[in-house]
Amino acid sequence: MIHLSTAFDSGAVSVLSSADPADIRLALRPDNAADFKQWFHFRASGVRGVACGYTLTDAADSAYPDGWDGYAVRASYDRQHWFCVPSRYRDGQLQFEHTPEYDTVHYAYFEPYSWERHLDLVAGAQTAAPWCAVERLGLTLDGRELDLLRIGEPAPGKRNIWVIARQHPGESMAEWFAEGLIEALLDGEHAPARALLERAVLYVVPNMNPDGSVRGNLRTNAAGANLNREWAEPTMERSPEVALVRHKMLEIGVDAFLDVHGDEAIPHNFVAGCEGNPSFSARQGRLQQAFKAAWLAASPDFQVKHGYEERQFGPEQMTLATNWVGDRFDCLAFTIEMPFKDTADRPLPAVGWNGERSRQFGASVLLPLLSVLDTLR
Structure with a gap:
């Protein structure tokens, strides 16, 4: 039966x-x-x-x-x-x-990334390299830990690079991306990672929405909040995940920011920047173009022909993480989108876009970060 x-x-x-x-x-x-x-x-x-x-x-x-x-x-x-x-x-x-x-x-709907694997990722990271530390930011509404990985040793003059993933819990490819990025950063023989960590510290939140992930939600946390619409005025009662991360950002500072997501409809990997912000500057524009050019050179899975329209999110624009961070810190800020469908340019029909391809894509972002590091400020 x-x-x-x-x-x-x-x-x-x-x-x-x-x-x-x-x-x-x-x-x-x-x-x-x-x-x-x-x-x-x-x-x-x-x-x-x-x-x-x-x-x-x-x-x-x-x-x-x-x-x-x-x-x-x-x-x-x-x-x-x-x-x-x-x-x-x-x-x-x-x-x-x-x-x-x-x-x-x-x-x-997509290859899941389990909470148990998340816990293994965080626990394993702190033992994989002495330059990684785990900081507990606080609790979610369901009582789960919200963890931050600090990768690299803070020092005067170093840049602070933030990467958050899976604000939308159903976009599990985002945490696969984070896993690939973290593993590369913890690899003492990974040349781009070593060069990056000489001059920067990375702050990584691999799962911004633990409650929604375990509950099997698509977009929201336990309170029904779409976290990527909470950045203007988060509260501990409705969106503690954003409130806790935002507080830490204001304490440490942000020189570059990446928010990792998945897109249901567009069969491509792409980024969305801060062009719609009233404060968007020519310097930010140059940084965006340099970053995209470097990622095009580093990964055939990245492209710039397909993506979102400028100001696509209308009045909600400044409540999104990328737009709020880019405005508040006057920095390079991007939303990274990966597909639920296969990639149209280089499909693999047997597996589609999957966890492993997302992991490799996550590792590849180190080269564009390294390429713009000296011009972030």
């Missing part, structure tokens, strides 16, 4: 009917305190050799319905190696068929 379950870290879907394996009907489950829905993660058991057909019946009502065209569901038998299952979006529904080779299989 087939059984579907979501009783695990980041599990989320509503089962409408599963009596007929060829016609399993599902619905997206909204965030716990908000109406956003698009993330799903569930386990099917008793399915070895069974031709199963799945339909997400309310895909058209998701937060980003444009994200389904050209998208493929991710699947895994061991929760370590994920692959793409061909999917199709038609008549407002996402459908896919799969005949599993094993008794159980996990399906997800």
Whole structure:
């Protein structure tokens, strides 16, 4: 008998009917305190050799319905190696068929990054290199630790570079990116990392939204707050994650800032800067162009032809992390976006854009940071 379950870290879907394996009907489950829905993660058991057909019946009502065209569901038998299952979006529904080779299989919107792996990442970082320290910033609303990794030894004249990831918990590729960046920074034989840490300290928050991640939310924390709309006036009651990080930034200072995300609809890696800020300066413009040129040279997975329009977020612009930080600290500030779909320029249909590709992309950002380091101030 087939059984579907979501009783695990980041599990989320509503089962409408599963009596007929060829016609399993599902619905997206909204965030716990908000109406956003698009993330799903569930386990099917008793399915070895069974031709199963799945339909997400309310895909058209998701937060980003444009994200389904050209998208493929991710699947895994061991929760370590994920692959793409061909999917199709038609008549407002996402459908896919799969005949599993094993008794159980996990399906997800994107390769998950578990809270347990996050804890391993933080704990392992502090033992991997003497130049890494872990600072507990405080607690989330669900009582989880919000951790900051300080990588590098502070000293007069060094630049302070901040990287935060996964403000939107369903964008798990962001923490895979952070993992790749952290591992490179802790590698004593990684030449760009060594050169960067000679003149800079990196402050990395690999998961800005622990509660939303574990709850299986797409966009919000436990209180229903979209953290990337909270930077103008965060509160400990609604958005402690932003309030705590922002307080630390004001204490230490920021010379460059990267906020790592995933985009549902655009099948490319790209960045969005501060061009829409009233305070945006010619110096910031030159820094942005230099950074993008250096990343184009460092990684074939980066591109600048496709992305967001300037001032796309309208009146909310200055509540976004990148715009608030760029304005407050007069610094280089970028939002980094990676796709849920495969990359259109260099697709890998068997796996799509995935955790490993995100990790490698995270490591590649060290070269553009190094290239602009001497001109940040």
